[in-house]
Amino acid sequence: MQLKRSPQSVLQALASGALALPGLAHGDTPETRWTGDYGYSLYSEDKVPASKLAAGSRRRYAIDTHQFRLEGPLSGRLGMGLDFAYESMSGATPWYVEEDADGKPIQVMSGATIEEERVDTQLRGSYYFDNARAGAGAGFSLENDYTAVNGALEGETHFFEKNSTLGAGFGFSYDMLEPTDAQDFDRPQSETKQSLSAFAAWSQVLGRSSTLQTSLAYQHQRGYLSDPYKLVSAGVDGNVRDDRPEQRNQATWLTRYRKHFSATGSTLHLDYRFYVDDWEINSHTLELAIHQAIWEAFRIVPSLRYYSQSAADFYGPFFDAAPAGPASSDYRLSPFGAFSWRIKGETRLRGWPFGMDWSASVAYERYISSGDLALGKVSVASPGLVSFDLVSVGLGGRF
């Protein structure tokens, strides 16, 4: 099942294309050709170390994802896009955390392997004015225990001979949750969640070979935000439900810089993100990538990413007794830092075969998270922190 979902799904799909290269490459007209892309990725989490496992299966999640994207012109001023994703997931998940004989937290995993599937579809359209563009989109996501529908409106306009672009958008999502085995495990039978989100972004040409974009995004959620599949160890009171506040306000500031070095044929990507919410979590993310041309038709893209977050104010690995207010032992709400490195190879063929432009890529990423990697001192790290491998391949054609 999905425990977190955002109306930004469609909003971001709209905006990612819209703000990708504002006012620079294609002007205010839709693409004149259709583009089709396929992506496959294999996500595989490391096994839980035996020293951190109290009970349950060591084998964590593995996810196969197939993505399809089709976009192109409907007329001179109208363009459309369609995204489809299919995921199949299997493995055990963190259930709750216990205290061992030495007072250290150890993880209890779900015992049985969970098998799940998810389908996600997003449809979007854009209308191009002389110096602006407006877009709308809608989508849905389906799992056996989770249904979500979302929609968004967004747009952008240019200033200063298209050296500057202002974009903004709004989105919503309505999620319905019906946990499996609700009666057997004292889970809620049916819950809902509503989300509203908005963003504004300013993109600026800094010179002939450098650009910068800075954006603010905000999301308000209300409803059932807890995880029905997790428990909290509450000492003398046994295990109690994961219980989170019924509202959450989140904000993100993201700034991205691009610089091309013609002498070496390399392009620098530098991104920084600051995040804060009213669950008292804040985070910093820094990502660096170099797009390096090797030959005319081949590039490699090494990249590094660092992430650090603080804990939610109601997070605890375990409690002495049932807390009077919200409480969660979800490792995703714990304090930690993460580091990942990635390498990607990409090739492009122009006009061949079949008179089409082609692209193909393969990438590998390694992600590790730990309390020791956090910016601040973490006295007790969650035993459920995850490390994973992500292998991706992509194939695209323009016709």
Add this chain to the structure above:
Amino acid sequence: MRAAALLAALGLCAPLAGCASVKPWERETLALEEMAFEPDPLEAAQRAHVYWSKEASLPGGGTGGGGCGCN
């Protein structure tokens, strides 16, 4: 100098005016695919989706992502 330009872009360009006046015929480099903020939207969506499901933070505005929050 470059740092000053970056700071100017962050703090001053938006409310006042463009930092540079690059003409359309001077944008060959800017039009390179790798100069896009997201050269590969499909890949960006998948990666943001993975991070988002394993971390507490919201992806930035205008970035790909959303979707799975798998356990």
